[in-house]
Amino acid sequence: MSSKGAVERAIEDFFYYFDQNGDGFVTVNEAKKVLRVAITGIGAAESLNDSKKLEAEVNRQVKVLLSKADHDNDKKISLDEFQSYYAEMMKNGMEPEVLLLDIDKATKALKAHNIDKSPRKKKKQLPKDGPPSDSAAALCIVRTFGTKESGSLPAAGVVAGRLKIAHTLSSLGSYRVTIKGQLKGLKPGKPSSTFMLDFHSKEGKNNFSLGQIVSDDKGSCSVDIEAELPNGMTLKDIHGNKLKLIDSEGNIAASTQVFELHK
Secondary structure, eight states: OOOHHHHHHHHHHHHHHHOTTOSSEEEHHHHHHHHHHHHHHHTOGGGGOSHHHHHHHHHHHHHHHHHHHOTTOSSEEEHHHHHHHHHHHHHTTOOHHHHHHHHHHHHHHHHHTTOOOOOOOOOOOOOTTSOSSSEEEEEEEEEEOOOTTSTTSOOTTOEEEEEEEEEEEOTTSOEEEEEEEEEOOSSTTSSOEEEEEEEEOTTSOSOEEEEEEEEOTTSOEEEEEEEEOSTTOOHHHHTTSEEEEEETTSOEEEEEEOOEEEO
16 A cells, blocks of 8 residues: 555656646646656557547646646646645545556656656745744634625624634645634525635735635524635735625625734
């Protein structure tokens, strides 16, 4: 039985065969170049001896890769997306031993055609004033945003609950946040309501969604969200900015300022 660590290392190594220029992303052209050779190493060459058939299979596999791994639709695959793609394959039943064998065959074929791994990108150094450890936390009070005249929205300024936000440094050098807490008074009287928890900076830049929550008919919900911070952000970048709960109609149901940061 293959260890989880061995599989993760093999997938990461395989990524750097695809990332030919070492910029940390796999482009469509890079994927096509590598797959043309890798497919022969996995053993599909016998049925794809016609160049048109081979090219069609390469295009098909690149299309599948983009549809399942390109989460931000930028037409390129990051290491994190690449790893998630193969993790999902194993979750859906692919045996780790089979995956390792396929990767081994493909890399041998690539080396035989003088295609080698690109140098690995160095992980970003943490800022000097950043967290001294791999974790930090923030606490914030959530207040409703509506008015009594706003129909299904609750009155403004009512405390809906508290959220605790923690983040940890992943093995890839990026930060993941967990957001937990209990909220109440969000659109009571409806069978259920869905909200997006969005980050909004003071400058109006780099706004993004952290995840989704669903309230019950009393407007109460448990918040348990896990998300990766983009663009090298840390929890300190969120400190002093706002998190907003946006309902399905685009209204702001509640808002909170991340005001307390623990190191």
